[in-house]
Amino acid sequence: MNAAAAEALADPRIGPVSEEEVTAELARWDPVDADEQELESVRRDRPIEWASRTVTQGDVLDAFADHCETDLDDVEVLERTPLSLSLGWRRERNTIEIRAGLAFCDRLAGEGPALLLAPIGPKAVERFLADPALRARVALLDLARLEKIAAVRSSIFVYLEWFLRDAYGVKLLAESEFTRGLVGQGIISLGMG
Numbered sequence: 391m392n393a394a395a396a397e398a399l400a401d402p403r404i405g406p407v408s409e410e411e412v413t414a415e416l417a418r419w420d421p422v423d424a425d426e427q428e429l430e431s432v433r434r435d436r437p438i439e440w441a442s443r444t445v446t447q448g449d450v451l452d453a454f455a456d457h458c459e460t461d462l463d464d465v466e467v468l469e470r471t472p473l474s475l476s477l478g479w480r481r482e483r484n485t486i487e488i489r490a491g492l493a494f495c496d497r498l499a500g501e502g503p504a505l506l507l508a509p510i511g512p513k514a515v516e517r518f519l520a521d522p523a524l525r526a527r528v529a530l531l532d533l534a535r536l537e538k539i540a541a542v543r544s545s546i547f548v549y550l551e552w553f554l555r556d557a558y559g560v561k562l563l564a565e566s567e568f569t570r571g572l573v574g575q576g577i578i579s580l581g582m583g
Contacts, residue, residue, distance in 0.1 A: 392416065394491025396426035397433075404494045415493045420511030422491040432490040434472060438533045440560050447488050447507050447533055451475065454486070454553050465549060476500075477546045484546040492517075492530070499527035503542040505550070507531050510539060510565055519571040530565075537565040541572070 391399075395412050398404050407415075424432045434448030455475050458465045469476040474487040483502040489495070492514060498504045503526075510532040518525045518539050529540035529547060540547065554560050572578045 391426045392422060392491075393424040393426055393429045393432055394419070394422040394493050396429055397490050398493040401494075401498075403497050403500075405497070407494070412493070416491075418513065418517060419492045420509065420513045422509075424490065429490055433488045436488075436534070440536075440558060443558065445558070448472065450533060450554075450558075451486065451488060451507065453557060454550055457553050457557070458549070462549065465546065479545045479549075482545055484544050486546070486550065495528055496521075496524050503527055503529060503544050503547075505529045505531055505540075505544070505547050507533055510535060510537055512567070514539065515565060515567045515571065518568060519575070531562065532565075535565075536560055536562055538562050539565050539568045 394416060398412065398415070399407070422432060434446060436447045438445050438447060438450065455467060455470050458475070458477060459467050464479060466478040467475065468478050468483070474485055476483070476485050483500070484505065485500060486505045486507065487498065489506045489508040492506065492508060495506060498506065506528060508530060510530050514530060518530070525539070525541040527542065529538060529542050529544070531538045551562050554562065573580055
């Protein structure tokens with residue numbers, strides 16, 4: 391079984407889905423070239439190479455969780471698992487989660503927005519441009535590309551960006567096709583004045 395299908399079927403937030411629904415949903419997203427035995431290698435163990443440093447997505451998630459617990463007085467770690475963090479800041483509730491694929495990702499946001507650490511491909515850009523409800527609740531961050539698809543407001547996600555800059559010396563950029571698409575739809579403007 392494909393890793394993205396196995397991941398979705400094992401997640402109770404997705405709920406019961408038929409084989410046809412899974413097949414249709416997988417076709418709507420960029421492919422995950424791994425099977426269910428390789429699931430961990432494309433999630434926590436996914437290597438991220440930044441200049442002279444190589445880390446994994448799991449390393450980054452763990453380091454940010456430690457940073458929240460020890461250095462940020464105004465951020466509360468509500469739940470911590472090997473694949474996700476549930477965080478609170480004032481009244482905000484957010485999750486940061488490592489995913490192999492994005493199947494049924496619209497069902498992953500709980501009380502607040504979800505930031506998914508996953509590869510971003512062209513189908514993800516198309517889906518987020520076409521679905522305002524999805525982009526209002528879910529954001530994507532591709533640590534390997536240092537690009538994001540994000541239109542949600544979240545102080546926690548800003549703390550993560552600052553952490554990545556300060557701890558690893560990397561800066562996130564908006565995924566360029568996503569930005570062009572938002573401009574083309576008249577949702578944002580990059581004009582001067």
